[in-house]
Amino acid sequence: MTSISAGTASVPRRRSGLRFTDRRKLFLFCLAVPAVAYVIAIAVYPLAQGIVYSFYDYNLLRRGGRMTFVGLENYRELLTDATGQRALINTFAFTFGAVVFEFVLGLGLALLLWRDSRFNRIALAFLLIPVTITPLVVGLIFRALLAVDYGYIGYYLAEWGITDPRGLFAGTSTALPTLIFIDIWEWTPLVALILLAGLKSLPGDILEAALADGATPAQRFRLVILPLLLPTVFLALVLRMMDAFRVFDSIFVTTGGGPADATNSMMVYGVKQGLQFFNIGYASAIGNVTILCIAFMAAAFALLIRRADVRANET
Amino acid sequence: MTKLNSTARRLGAALLLSTGLAGAAFAADKPLDGVTLTIASQNDQFAAVIAKLAPQFEEKTGATVKVDILDYGSLLTKTQADFVGHTKSYDMVTMDIVWAGQYADNGYSVDLTDWIKRDAAELQIDDIYPAALKYIGQYDGKQVAFPFAGYAAVMAYRKDLLDAAGIKVPETAEDFVEAAIKLTDPSKKIYGFVANGQKGAAVAQDWLQYNAQLGGSVLNAEGKPVLNSDANIASLKVYKELFDKAAPPGAVDYDWGGREESFRQGLVAMMETWSVGAPGYYDPSMSNIVDSVAITYTPVGKGLPPKFGFGGWGLAINNDIDEKKKEASWEFIKWLVSPPVHKEMNMLGAGSYIRKSTLADPELNAKYPFLPIIAKSFENADGDYRPRIPQYPEIQDLLGTAVNAVLVGGADPKAALDEAQKQAEKLF
16 A cells, blocks of 8 residues: 555656655646736736836827936926925825724724614614715715705805805815815724724623723723724724825815815826826826825834734733 | 529529629619718717717718717827727717817828818818818818817807896906996895806816907917916906806806806806807706897907907817728718708707808708807807917816916915916926
8 A cells, every 4th residue: 555655656756857845836836827917917017117107208199109218307296396295295184184083983983883782783784884885976975965056065054154155165275174074974984894893803801801800991991992902993094094095086076186286186186197188107106106105104004003913912 | 403403503693693783783872881980979969969860871871870979088088098009999089179289299180181172162161161170170281170060159148137237238358347246146146257167177268268358368479388478367367356256156166067057047147158058048948048048249358359269179080090981981071061961960959060051041040049149250260269289288277277276265366377387388
């Protein structure tokens, strides 16, 4: 028996000239090839091409679409030009405003829904409705609601003198907060859902021990729940941050980046440069700066998650 | 068996011959049999009408015509991608008057100059307004598209409101501003004026119209941008005054649709607009002002020569398609602009005029009483107040942001136009 199995094992080795570990490696490599090819085709190649284009003055509509190498000029232009700076500031302001409020409200909701009851389960289902609507449609709905001529909300807000008679989207100081509000309306339930999942997976014995030791609710939250929940908190924050930073749909259909440049975001600016003016070089630079910003923030959060994870496990 | 076979063979041959002859006769009748032409069309009033008339062309020539109706943004993006990628998705493209520079610069479309010369008699070229031929498609000595839908900038107003206030129909831009402010009474929800205020193309195009009438211009005589000229700054101040004192509050966020709707709903006394929208004011199914609306010339600044804004669409033939399809497309264009078809197109509400005979047609005049205003405007047309240069989209966007910032952001007109000028200079 032993000799037979040894014999069968030795035959293919002689045929292919490869050892078992090499064959295994080859097999695993073959398995990975389709996935790697897919990633190269849809992510790496466009990204690399975008990086190359960003060093060129390349407009499809002018000079027959010829490319001229300009080095870092597109990046310099983006970071020194008033419109580019405004877009970058707006995007950070939008992301910060939206994510902070969504976290605070989402945590509150999650704590309220923590206790497992029939009411909470039904409430959660209703709360998730905004998440199921496409951001573009959400934008269109709010645009209609807030219109001063016929909007159910906008008309009365203007009529009662609560807002400017021209409406919330028409004011340079109110347009961006209104868009942040829309984002909060749509995405707070998602943050609540993620945090709720985190809360439900907290170890019950630690919480019971804290209760037995006579910790007040505030102490339990600050000293037990929050440290244990931190990895989930960071996960929720990083997901929302990445998503909010590339906001496009809701702005595009409500203000188009206006009034003036008050709500111009990086994605709105990039799409305009790339798909309206076909300014491929400059649009690529805008896209790359956006990716870099998201990558830095995501890396920072990833680091925080890891540290929080280690600490939570130590506790 | 052999005999039968030979008879059958003879019969078969005769049958084949007769079928062949009939086929040849059929082919002579329908020279474009089997050809399919695809048009990328702007979603203006003419689009549905062209789609409706296309089967008539098929009946006459055998060519099938498909009309892909797109909104302005999609039309621009899809057709540019088609031209740049040489994918030949579209045989013909409706070309906005302001795209002529780009088309000529990049050779996107067939230069029709020689074909127009060759077929001048068939086209009855003298019947077509020279302004239509010049502005819709002529650029740098090339004819990059053939006009089929000319629009005149006109002023639509409410006779009842002007009569009630004892105000004469304004003939100068100055009178217009004065009347607009006088007619405004927010407590009754009546406003003297409305125009597009929304950031981007909407506000830029409307301001450029008023700007031209007040003596401003985008380019100087050398073709260089002068966005911050004194005349432009002065006209922007007037435009802001109109928005502050005479426009419905929501107008700062209106694009064409919002502007037209506010007028049709009876909120507004006077509005400058494209003639193509005029049939809608007389349509009771969508308008509250059917009996009180009237159309007249756009008022020009005191002492300035009478010039009326001209816009519209031409049909351009994709330069990438094969010769046979190019010729077939040209046949379609000639058919579409031929006097009988063009009349039918306008009877169906296309609002697209290029021919003197169409605008003078009694049947059309009975249906649309404002046609003489369009005819007179076409004779003094200015199709260059929105410069048809390759850089136009970017200039329009710069102005769209600057003017919107002045209207709603409280920016100073001079500062806003100075900034736009700085950006515009980089494009040249």
